[in-house]
Amino acid sequence: MKTANGLGCAICDSPQAGTLHFGARSCKACAAFFRRTVSMSMTYKCIASMPGGGPCRIHHELRMICRFCRYKKCVDGGMKRQLVQNRRQEFRIPKKRRADMDLSAHLTRPVSPGHRLIKDEPPSTPESQQSTSPTKQHDDVQDELAARLYGTASCSFNSPESISIIADNSETNSTSLGSPLSSTSNESAHFQLSSMIPRPQVRYPYDEASFVMQRYIDAEKSLNIRRRIFYTPTDIGNMFEMDNECPYNVEHLRPCVIREFNGLSRTDLMMLFDYCRDFPGFDALPISDKQLVYRYATATDSVVGSAYYTMRVGMTAGCLVHVSGSFLPIDELPVPGKLLEYPPNMSLEDQAKYRLFMPMRAHLYSELCQPMANLQPSFAEYASLKAMVMWHLCHYRLTPEGRAICEAQQKSLLEATQRYCQALDPKRGEERFGQLILLMSSIFENTHRLVEGYVKASVFNLCQLDPLIREMVVGFR
Numbered sequence: 001m002k003t004a005n006g007l008g009c010a011i012c013d014s015p016q017a018g019t020l021h022f023g024a025r026s027c028k029a030c031a032a033f034f035r036r037t038v039s040m041s042m043t044y045k046c047i048a049s050m051p052g053g054g055p056c057r058i059h060h061e062l063r064m065i066c067r068f069c070r071y072k073k074c075v076d077g078g079m080k081r082q083l084v085q086n087r088r089q090e091f092r093i094p095k096k097r098r099a100d101m102d103l104s105a106h107l108t109r110p111v112s113p114g115h116r117l118i119k120d121e122p123p124s125t126p127e128s129q130q131s132t133s134p135t136k137q138h139d140d141v142q143d144e145l146a147a148r149l150y151g152t153a154s155c156s157f158n159s160p161e162s163i164s165i166i167a168d169n170s171e172t173n174s175t176s177l178g179s180p181l182s183s184t185s186n187e188s189a190h191f192q193l194s195s196m197i198p199r200p201q202v203r204y205p206y207d208e209a210s211f212v213m214q215r216y217i218d219a220e221k222s223l224n225i226r227r228r229i230f231y232t233p234t235d236i237g238n239m240f241e242m243d244n245e246c247p248y249n250v251e252h253l254r255p256c257v258i259r260e261f262n263g264l265s266r267t268d269l270m271m272l273f274d275y276c277r278d279f280p281g282f283d284a285l286p287i288s289d290k291q292l293v294y295r296y297a298t299a300t301d302s303v304v305g306s307a308y309y310t311m312r313v314g315m316t317a318g319c320l321v322h323v324s325g326s327f328l329p330i331d332e333l334p335v336p337g338k339l340l341e342y343p344p345n346m347s348l349e350d351q352a353k354y355r356l357f358m359p360m361r362a363h364l365y366s367e368l369c370q371p372m373a374n375l376q377p378s379f380a381e382y383a384s385l386k387a388m389v390m391w392h393l394c395h396y397r398l399t400p401e402g403r404a405i406c407e408a409q410q411k412s413l414l415e416a417t418q419r420y421c422q423a424l425d426p427k428r429g430e431e432r433f434g435q436l437i438l439l440m441s442s443i444f445e446n447t448h449r450l451v452e453g454y455v456k457a458s459v460f461n462l463c464q465l466d467p468l469i470r471e472m473v474v475g476f477r
Helices: 028-039 067-076 126-130 134-150 186-195 208-231 236-241 266-277 287-317 348-375 379-397 400-424 429-459 467-474
Strands: 019-021 024-026 115-119 163-167 319-321 326-329
Touching: 019 028, 024 028, 028 067, 208 236, 208 266, 208 379, 208 400, 266 287, 266 467, 287 319, 287 348, 287 379, 287 400, 287 429, 287 467, 319 348, 348 429, 379 400, 379 429, 400 429, 429 467
Parallel strands: none
Antiparallel strands: 019 024, 115 163, 319 326
């Protein structure tokens, strides 16, 4: 589909082609595909069954596009391989992550000519410069992958270089920071220059797996802050002094009236949109994958968030807590498997809504809230479990590029959560981790039940759903 002025993508017909890439007018997705193919010297085979291959249809709305035919169309459309440049190393640190970098050792002390920078590891020799170990190559690959996913290319999460400033007598050392080129050896001069560029140390206790888990914990805390501001009469002191692990106290809860229930509000959707944008690797996803992740994150949050808030404040009050701070008394929930009894003086329309949503709440309480209350997961375990469920639900519907990011997130979350459980309970950490994973089956079932309920409510017009909710429900059909 071309735009009004005819300037669409020459490869996939996307209307979001605003400029030339490698000699042809194309969208950013096709340009990234061509750059990756050329820089990594990748070769493809046509997925068509006919001899000789394609031509396959290449369109931006299709999933699982044939890469062979897509690359061929890039070349036929005017893209030139010689215009693809090698990736350059960047030393910039995003502003969002500067607070996480430990630079105090380099900024708190003035550097005088009597001080010099010394690496903790011995200087490189010509023999070591000529040969690169497989471990070093593996670390470089991991650093590049982490840079693409998490937005930085200047620090290694596996083995960050540590540089220390030590006092030295300038009279006994011919090479100092004030004169880095005063050494007679080119090797020493090169070492001094490289030492003058400090690599920031990272505060994270383990590696990129723990860093990924911490990102989801921070995103969950930010979501709780937004909910506390919007749904509770909080003051400015509570906004900053509380632990942000649960946005509600018992006095903040308000009754939920089923006949007035119309699903998530536009404010809820906005808060969840900001929540998804804090995910590691979310900005690297294609637009279609971002929409899919947002859909499943919304459904997962309604289920897992409600169970966690019920565990924190609802069990003692005898109520099921929703993510918006409303509650249903437990004794009013219908018993699964028994005949449903309606409250008195309820209209037929309200009975239809009651018949749709109340059994869902009863299943949620018995199948997830009670088991979670028995396990008592910590806030970190809850945030990690919620993220793992969300990525698992949308994994097989993502594009190949999105699936690679999804698998990296799942691997890091599983590894970090397992180590966290082991550190929390050294004797029964593996058992605790297994019990946490077993909760996922109940979450899957209740999430699908919630999605099915929203689809029915949209089809039969049982609720005044937000237009954005109706549009999101279409993607689940």
